[in-house]
Amino acid sequence: xxxxxxxxxxxxxxxxxxxxxxxxxxxxxxxxxxxxxxxxxxxxxxxxxxxxxxxxxxxxxxxxxxxxxxxxxxxxxxxxxxxxxxxxxxxxxxxxxxxxxxxxxxxxxxxxxxxxxxxxxxxxxxxxxxxxxxxxxxxxxxxxxxxxxxxxxxxxxxxxxxxxxxxxxxxxxxxxxxxxxxxxxxxxxxxxxxxxxxxxxxxxxxxxxxxxxxxxxxxxxxxxxxxxxxxxxxxxxxxxxxxxxxxxxxxxxxxxxxxxxxxxxxxxxxxxxxxxxxxxxxxxxxxxxxxxxxxxxxxxxxxxxxxxxxxxxxxxxxxxxxxxxxxxxxxxxxxxxxxxxxxxxxxxxxxxxxxxxxxxxxxxxxxxxxxxxxxxxxxxxxxxxxxxxxxxxxxxxxxxxxxxxxxxxxxxxxxxxxxxxxxxxxxxxxxxxxxxxxxxxxxxxxxxxxxxxxxxxxxxxxxxxxxxxxxxxxxxxxxxxxxxxxxxxxxxxxxxxxxx
Ligand code: PSZ
Numbered sequence: 001x002x003x004x005x006x007x008x009x010x011x012x013x014x015x016x017x018x019x020x021x022x023x024x025x026x027x028x029x030x031x032x033x034x035x036x037x038x039x040x041x042x043x044x045x046x047x048x049x050x051x052x053x054x055x056x057x058x059x060x061x062x063x064x065x066x067x068x069x070x071x072x073x074x075x076x077x078x079x080x081x082x083x084x085x086x087x088x089x090x091x092x093x094x095x096x097x098x099x100x101x102x103x104x105x106x107x108x109x110x111x112x113x114x115x116x117x118x119x120x121x122x123x124x125x126x127x128x129x130x131x132x133x134x135x136x137x138x139x140x141x142x143x144x145x146x147x148x149x150x151x152x153x154x155x156x157x158x159x160x161x162x163x164x165x166x167x168x169x170x171x172x173x174x175x176x177x178x179x180x181x182x183x184x185x186x187x188x189x190x191x192x193x194x195x196x197x198x199x200x201x202x203x204x205x206x207x208x209x210x211x212x213x214x215x216x217x218x219x220x221x222x223x224x225x226x227x228x229x230x231x232x233x234x235x236x237x238x239x240x241x242x243x244x245x246x247x248x249x250x251x252x253x254x255x256x257x258x259x260x261x262x263x264x265x266x267x268x269x270x271x272x273x274x275x276x277x278x279x280x281x282x283x284x285x286x287x288x289x290x291x292x293x294x295x296x297x298x299x300x301x302x303x304x305x306x307x308x309x310x311x312x313x314x315x316x317x318x319x320x321x322x323x324x325x326x327x328x329x330x331x332x333x334x335x336x337x338x339x340x341x342x343x344x345x346x347x348x349x350x351x352x353x354x355x356x357x358x359x360x361x362x363x364x365x366x367x368x369x370x371x372x373x374x375x376x377x378x379x380x381x382x383x384x385x386x387x388x389x390x391x392x393x394x395x396x397x398x399x400x401x402x403x404x405x406x407x408x409x410x411x412x413x414x415x416x417x418x419x420x421x422x423x424x425x426x427x428x429x430x431x432x433x434x435x436x437x438x439x440x441x442x443x444x445x446x447x448x449x450x451x452x453x454x455x456x457x458x459x460x461x462x463x464x465x466x467x468x469x470x471x472x473x474x475x476x477x478x479x480x481x482x483x484x485x486x487x488x489x490x491x492x493x494x495x496x497x498x499x500x
Contacts, residue, residue, distance in 0.1 A: 039110060040082035040479075043487055044461025045092040052089025080107035083477060083484055085463060093458065094487060097465040101297070101329050101475035102357035104395045105404070109479075115394045124386050131160065131383040139386060146393040150338050152353045152365055153346070160363040160384025164328035164356035165219030168291070170378050171352045171364045172223050175289035175322040176208050177377060178370050182320070186373075208288040209241065209280050211273065211321070213248040215299030215468075218291055218326050227291050230299040230468075244276035244287060248296055249304045253432045266308040270315065277319045289322040289352075290315075294340035297329040300468020301441030303434060306344040313349065322370065324352040332358025333399060333478045336409040336437030343436065358478075360395065361388035404478040412437035414482045415474060418489040426496050432471075440474040441467065449499060456495045462488055 051059065051073040058074045079086040083106055085095040095103070105112070115121060129136060147158045159174075161167040189204070197204025212218065212227035219225065220234055226241040228234055249266045252258035277287045292312065296302035316323040330340035332355070341349045351370055356362035361384050372378045399405065412435065419433035419442050432443040444450040447470050454472065457464055467473045476484070 040106070041084045041092055044084070044094050044491070046459065046461050047090045049459050050087060050089075050091055050093075052087065052091060054088040058088065077107065082106040082109075083480055091461070093461045093463045094484065094491075095463045096474050096476045096480070096488060097463045098475055098477050100357070100465065101334070103477050104332055104358040104360070105398050106477045106479040109395075109398065111394050111398050112391060115390060121387075121390060124390060128382065128385065128387075130381050131386065132379050132381075136386060139389075142386060142389040142393060146389045146396060147359070147361075147363065147365075149393075149396060152339055152341065152349060154348045155350075155353065155365040155367060157368060157371060158363055158365045159378060160361050160389070161356075161380075162382060162384065163219075163362050164354070165221040165224050166380075167328070167354040167356055167362040167364050168218045168224045168227075168324075168326060169221050171324055171354050171366070172210055172227075172289065172291070174352065174364075174366060174370050174372055174378055175210070175324060176206070177372050178322060179208060179286075179288035179320075180206060181373060207285045209243040209285045210324075211244045211246060211276060211280075211287045211290045213246050213292055213296070215248045215296045215302055216291070216293060216326075217296070217298030217329075218293075219328075230296075242285065244280045246273045246276055248299070248302055249308060251303060253434060262305070263307075266304060266311075269304075270308065270311050273312065273315055274319075277315070277321065287319065287321045289324050291324040291326055293326045293328075294330045294343070295335070295436065295439060297473070298467055300471045301434060301439075301473050302468075303436070309341070309344045309349075310346060313346065316351075322351040324354065325350040326354050328354055328356045328362075329475075330439065331355040333405055333408055334358070334437055334439040334475060336405055336412055338399075338405065340436065340439070360392045361385060399478060402479075407481060408437045408478055411476075411480055411482050411485050412440065414485040415440050415488075418485060422489070422493065422496060425493075426500065429496060429499055435474070438474060438476050438480055441471045444470050444472060446470055453495055453499060456498065457492060460491050460495060462491050 055073040059068050059071050062068050062071065074088040076086045076088050079092075083094055084092050085107065086092045095107075116125070124136070131139065143158065143160075147160070148156070151158065159170065161170055193204040195204065196202060210227055212229065214229050216227060217230045218227045220228065222238070225235060225238055226243050229245055247269045249262070249269045251262045251265065255262065273290070280287050290312065292309075294309070313323050325341050327339055327341065331353075332338065335343065337343060339353065341353070352364050352366045354362075354364040363384060415438055416433065416435050419430075419435075419440060423430040423433045423442065429445050429449065430442050432441075434441055444453060450466055450470050450472060454464055454466060465473050465475065
């Protein structure tokens with residue numbers, strides 16, 4: 001077993017050398033002996049329309065085993081490099097969607113291949129521990145090197161989990177446990193608490209709520225789904241909680257032309273938040289926590305100002321609610337900062353910050369007081385995955401070494417400028433170009449045109465995603481440089497010209 005793994009790693013490093021000399025490939029970063037040399041292809045290269053025949057065949061095979069309604073095409077991850085995803089039909093596409101925003105430094109980054117081919121890391125790869133009970137010796141060190149080295153301001157504790165939903169689900173539980181402990185004056189639960197919770201009744205299962213926002217996406221598990229309000233198809237037929245839902249600001253663009261209207265809109269939403277907190281307290285379902293994304297992603301890349309978030313944080317504090325910032329999609333550097341909430345400029349931005357996607361492992365940071373008071377209250381078998389911490393530590397090294405957040409800011413400016421220019425050129429097609437760093441979006445005149453643009457762009461070798469009713473979103477890896485922006489803009493311009 002171990003020897004076949006080792007030979008696979010040798011094969012990978014051999015392949016790496018082949019890549020370095022393969023035609024159509026080139027180095028893209030300035031050569032520096034101590035810098036990990038980044039490696040990328042020249043541009044998209046299309047052999048078939050997508051999905052091609054091999055993808056169609058595999059989709060049919062998988063269709064006999066699973067629902068394949070969402071499968072776009074099958075991938076060749078061995079051949080994919082940097083910003084380019086290669087499919088099983090040999091099509092090489094510039095990937096500006098990156099597995100729903102979850103590839104931090106591109107495909108097959110040499111630093112990560114090297115890390116995974118280090119024999120010292122084999123036992124971490126092979127033996128997946130139940131971290132909550134039997135962590136490996138290097139676990140505190142690896143957490144310190146990875147997640148704690150980028151902990152949000154005011155937070156020195158982190159709990160790893162598997163996916164984004166699992167992180168939010170447990171963060172919600174942590175908020176409820178915190179809230180009830182406060183209500184109980186930190187006394188031990190009564191016998192009635194303990195017996196009633198076993199049959200889903202009060203007081204053991206209290207009538208508490210979490211306030212979320214219309215258009216939010218926080219996951220699809222039962223608790224998270226009660227705070228997700230982006231698409232009906234996510235929620236249909238699943239019982240849910242009677243929890244308050246506040247309006248998220250609908251900003252008008254360009255922002256500089258609508259300063260007053262947008263400030264009024266944000267004030268309206270904040271007022272509604274306070275009204276809902278009071279109403280739900282009166283209903284006997286007090287709001288234990290508020291959960292919000294710094295930019296509503298699935299819901300259509302909806303932004304709000306730093307002032308909005310500062311005021312919301314203060315409202316949470318004033319009413320004794322925990323403040324949970326869901327950075328599952330915004331975290332990891334796309335906005336030009338590792339955490340989108342850093343743009344708010346606050347010392348005490350949140351009580352809980354959840355993450356997953358680009359951070360590779362799921363989990364949440366929390367204030368000391370949101371630590372559950374007893375073992376096994378927040379718990380599952382794996383409690384994360386130490387191989388992901390290894391990878392994340394190296395991803396963070398690469399981000400620092402290659403100044404990738406500065407790169408993101410630079411390519412983000414080029415992308416936003418380009419989108420604004422295209423919007424001026426195609427006013428009937430495009431509107432509301434917006435973004436922070438490379439975390440950008442633009443609206444298309446209608447949903448049918450959006451679908452057609454997405455498919456045409458893909459056939460020309462550019463992978464993009466949709467969000468909201470009619471937006472296209474951009475979620476490139478952090479190694480998406482200015483010249484990638486120009487490759488994209490040229491192709492996008494061609495696609496738009498066909499829709500004029
Ligand atoms: O359709 C889906 O289930 C999708 S498409 C994109 C996501 C989910 N994003 C996941 C996500 C998120 O964007 C935010 C802000 N919070 C939580 C989640 C849930 O993460 P996962 O999918 O890892 O459970």
